[in-house]
Amino acid sequence: MALDIVKVGSVREAVALLATGSGTHFLAGGTILVRVANTGGFPVRKMILSDGLGLDAIDAGGDTVELGAAVTMAEVTAEPKLAYLKPVADSIGGPAVRNMATVGGNLFARYPYGDFAVALLALGAEVVTETAEGESTGDLEVFLSTRRSAGVVVRALRFKAPAEGAFRFAKVTRKHPHGASVLSIAAVLPERDGKIAGAHVAYGAMAETPIRATAVEAALEGRTLDADAIDAACKVATDGCAPEDDPQASAWYRQAVLPVHLRRLLSGEGRS
């Protein structure tokens, strides 16, 4: 592998370099980009190191949580204030992968990977990016739908900390304890006066990128989370889904088992 590794002094400098060529990429943990450089997939001629750019900070002390894009899964797991995200981060690879894989990199993980992005989607995260036009904050769902990386550096992910017990996550794999997703589901189910208010439900491996389950959210909204509401949610579980066939599972199987796992998640079975 003969390619240029570049260390820069600022994110702005990285953005400028990213604009110089289609084979130039921003290197976070390496579990995606170096893998591609080793095995092929898209051209990688130059990697800009994210090291030393201040992208590895966690601010979880207040109502709003900010995770730097270079925060690793192991760092998420080690942060007590992010205990609700520990099952998500722990589900991604073995310890060595978790020491390398980053929050920002996970947004670019190819199907069926990207389970941390699923959690962020359910948390209603915003993505803070920097381009030649400067820094901006945008909706993660929109970002994931294009996953534009040319000329863009992801600086951070920002979201409102969920109420205690409001966040739920399930990942279904064929290999235990860790493996690629058959599917994953994350949900934030806040309640007001005993009724769901502002449900966010997201799926991984049920479409090319992580998606919101808007029909499920609508079915739950304003209802008590009882058997009837869960039935209603499960009836529309697969609305908007377009999973793929891969070695983990067929698209048909994913569609068939999604309602089962959604029911388990909503009814609190196997909650961590």
Add this chain to the structure above:
Amino acid sequence: MARVPVMLTVNGREEAEFVEPGTLLVEVLRDKLELTGTRIGCSQGTCGACTVLVDGELILSCLMPAERANGKAVITIEGVASDGELDPIQRAFAEGFAAQCGFCTSGMLVAAKALLDANPDPSRDEVIDAISGNICRCTGYEPIINAILAAAVDRRAAKSA
């Protein structure tokens, strides 16, 4: 492309090499330093055969450009034993028949060392998690898990002796 300098402390010894830009850490370890215990398996971060410690953290050396490791301390399988004495983890693998072809063993041992250095008394589930990024296609995992648990006992005994 001009070669670039990389300086590492590998198994306690300072090393300096000029490498092609983009050379992987595993390639420096194997091809430049002749530390061939670290394997190149899948080159995708899936098999764990290239597992080493960098500044005390378990990483996959097939996914780390050597320039990123510049100035850091690397421990490979060759650095697990000390003063010519096998680590209890290595002894437990040998005594428990936890290796067959041996290809995964280096990575397994380094992963086990990382676990036991951080957690001297792991549960069985913690051992399973610790080696969950390392694939063995020969023995099955039971002898490996049992060896790591036995090594934990030996290490604790050695420490309290």
